Amino acid sequence: MAARAKAVRPLKISARAGETDRDEIFSKNGAAFSVQARxxxxEITLYDEIGRWGVSAKMFRAALESIETDEIVLNINSPGGDVFDGVAIYNDLLAHKASVVVRVTGLAASAASLIAMAGDEIEIAENAFFMIHNAWSIAVGDAREMTARAKLLKTIDGKLADTYASRTGQEIPTIKQQMDDETWLTAEDAVELGFADRLIDNDTEAEAKASFDLAPFKNVPRALKATRRKTRSPKPDAPLVPAAQTDFSSLVAALNALHGTIAA
Incomplete structure (x- = not known):
């Protein structure tokens, strides 16, 4: 199958001041995030969450700035994470001079599926999965705050749908329905619907898709539920404490730690 043309317009999402500010640089051990030229x-390996609890946009950009080869192969196995970090990584991949081949080796869910859309070519292992859904968030405040946050989420969902539709060739209303439904796609489905260009054989990461806690999602395929291994879940900057030991003020403090985060 011929490679699809890379999207020419960066994805723009406006957030309130401070919501996209990520000053942390995370050092990752093992194969969770690695860059190797030969x-x-x-070859970039992205086997972690997206954002402050995993691979941040700042970390990814720093890696891209060091790449001088004409081709990048991006291996993805990620449950997603912070939508703004995902948008930034997507845009930085589009802007890079190298051609980009994305290989979904386990799971490209949520923000990770958006990042995959930056590939000039997208390949997916026969036992891997795609997932798209609407953005999530937590808001603390009065009715005005809740209304503003709902408006922002709708804006984000619209921009994400535009990007998916542009890359896959599907109609925007169809994509929006898939996002509303939290749609999980097998490798074959992903190719058929345009989220990937071709299937690839891959036995090196046969259980990679099962290494994340997928409990927050509602439509996880039975195949993933059966093999999922319990791992750490993202922790807010201010730790949540057991209900029996907390009061309203400490709960608000914990929620405020998550307040600016929008997940996808």
């Missing part, structure tokens, strides 16, 4: 190709 024979004219740079």
């Amino acid at each position: 024979a004219g190709v740079t």
Whole structure:
């Protein structure tokens, strides 16, 4: 199958001041995030959450700035995370001079599925999955705050749908319905619907898709539920404490730690 043309317009989402500010640089051990150049190709492994609890946009951009090869191969196995970090990574991949081949080796869910859309070519392992859904958030405040946050989420969902539709060739209303439904796609489905260009054989990460806690999602395929291994869940900057030991003020403090985060 011929490679699809890379999207030419960056995805723009406006947030309130401070909501996209991520000053942390995370050092990752093992294979969760690695960059390796050889024979004219740079291979990036992204096997973690997106954002402050995993691979941040700042970390990813720093890696991209060091790449001088003409081709990037991006291996993705991620449950997603912070939508603004995902948008930034997507835009930085689009802007890079190298051609980008995305390989979904386990799971490209939520913000990770958006990042995958930056590929000039998108490949998916036969036992891997895609997932798209609407953005999530937590808001603390009065009715005005809740209304403003709902408006922002709708804006984000619209922009994400535009990007998915542009890359896949599907109609925007169809994509929006898939997002409303929290749609999980097998590799074959992903190719058929345009989220990937071709299937690839891959036995090196046969259980990679099962290494994340997928409990927050409502439509996880039975195949993933059966093999999922319990791992750490993202922790807010201010830890949540057991209900029996908390009062309203401490609960508000914990929610405020998550207040600016919008997940996808």
